[in-house]
Amino acid sequence: MPLTVLFAGGGTTGHISPMLAIADDLAFQVPDAQILMLGTAEGLETRLVPEAGHELLTIDKVPAPRRIDAGLVRFPGRLLGTVSAVTRIIRERGVDVVCGVGGYVSTPAYLAARRTGTPIVVHEANARPGLANRLGARLTPRRRVGYTFASTPLTGEHVGMPMRSAIEAVDRTDPAARARAAVALGLDPQRRTLVVTGGSLGAQAMNEAFRAAMPELMAAGLQILHITGAGKGADLAAAAERYHGYHVVDYVDGMENVYAAADLLICRAGAGTVAEATTAQVPAIYVPLPIGNGEQRLNAADAAAAGAAEIIENADFTAESIRTRIIPLLTDDARLEAMEQAARSMVFPQTAARTMVAMILDAAGLDHPHRPYPPERRTRDERARGGSDSPTTEPPDSEGHP
Template identity: 30%
Template sequence: MKYLITGGGTGGHIYPALAIAKEIKRKDKNAEILYVGTEKGLESELVPKEGFQFRTIRVKGMPRKINKESLIAIKELIHGINDAKKIIKDFRPNVVIGTGGYVCGPVVYMAKKKKIPALIHEQNAFPGITNKILSRYVDKVAVTFDEAKKYFKYPDRVLNTGNPIRKEILEINKEEAYKVLDIDKNIPFVLSFGGSGGQKTLNDAMYYFIKESMGKGDIQIIHVTGKRFYDEFIDRLKKDNINLNKNIRVFPYLYQIPEAINIATLVVTSSGAITLAEISAVGVPSILIPKSYTAENHQEFNARAFENKGASILVLEKDIKENTLNDIIYSVIQDKERLAQMASKSKKLGKIDASERIVELINTIVK
């Protein structure tokens, strides 16, 4: 069978698409998979590395206001529809799967014009504009949050499958993780990171928390700044004569995030869909600081969904003061009963078989 998968722009759209592609291949080694993205998008780097056939179309994001860029975007959209039409004609897929981003628009729309079964996956609690439009045409809509259902015109087509995650997050040997990261299992361990690119507000808040925690032996901290913020963060520590030690470490990037999540007492992070899927798959309590500048402010909607279920504490960027995190973190890690309750509720939100659920849903729409 032939599967055409499309999704791009950010890792939040690309990684779920790749997880679905891998699950399709796991279940059907003879499956033919074509991934359609854009030439300049992150998908053009990630997809070929995973060994999947990759083709591109021309498309640009539509500005919120009508201006010169709007005309360019409309012109590119017309090109994109023609590109998608040609790719679909050449590949002749049995089904098309979209995971969000502007690239999905022309591809999924054209598939439905050709009467090809199609499914989209929405990662966030507040759907992106492309998926909201496409939901009117596709056969099924897979979502990660129940809160997203009300934004789609045809709720009978919507099913909560969860968000696909990398399998290694579930295969971590915790005893080995403690050794690899040099973490003492008897002392609370706080892991903080602002998504793959870092987050300035979270960095500022964690700076003060680290400053206040120096010299204390009752806490362990690993803070990941993001590569673009690392030098500035370290220079700031040096300026204030703060010398990090074994218990408090700062990194620009951490390849052992799966290990760290699995053994963390508490995670302080932004609220991207992939991060939330991973911490809930493991069942980790969290403090969420949604990035206020994301499209449609979707991270705040994600964070509120977790807060409403009792899995997380939500702190908005605008509400963060110098000592905001100090008080919250210490109040949580010193309350073992509260930690246990948050961990349990986090685990209940996790869907470790999201990829399998989505592939099963795909099979139901293919005649």
């Protein structure tokens, strides 16, 4: 019988993207594997999972109540209902391993896996683990828990963030590759380049600060690529029309070119963005969104501590901070080079998806096939070595080491 894996996650790209990256590597290593994905009918997974060619199964969204009200009374029954629904899926589809990445559906998936004796594998994206993955990590051996950031307080392995191979392959030490990336984005390869992005939802406050500081940015001879988010950049684009070199776009298809072309990146500190920028070794200024339990600031903490990035608090990010902190940094070659060298010195794994697949196969009791990766699936370091062997295709031992 082919291996059947149920991936549990969804809601936002922060959960869906790593889930898809792990599934992509699993499909490469085990082409006959049956890949099922568990989500809700409300999240982005309803579009992104089918687009990736995988089967999506949905259950009700049952968030844990945060106050004492009628919802708290109904919660146990609703959660039990979703656990029963996932239990039926596991038994009817012959699921061999449940791999959770956090979010609303992971909790019932972990509980159903525990009920049926199905092995559990966990990946945590954020530096501060969510409730679901804290539960999942308690229900499985430490060798089957991976996390993105070294400072994450989970017992497991620092594996990095599962992401597309094209980002793992970004090589900022290659001037020709950086020039090609700039041209692909419609930029001048000879000019100092600042990239600003607020993520998939944009960041209106950041957009407004840059609009106010636009004259000073242009007077400094800089080139800006400002990714505003859909429907968020009309005013900024109108203001930029008078300046040559201030490029405003809703989105970019292919962030690997952005990471290669940027001399400095200014962005939010979602786990995926921080992990990609760290993997690509691009100097960054993070503006954490003050949401949840402050996880965005924690996501950026490792890179900031290493000197590869700086943090500007959301409340402090204004046109004045652009004038006094960002423009001086962008015109200081020594500081930018020091940040890039610090990024290169960070120990940040490049092959998280492969490591998570190794954990899945280990959980299923299967040997890893070790199919060699073709050039387009190789990381920056593998391309430099001229091969595709990776030390992270072996599962970690009981102490959490490869």
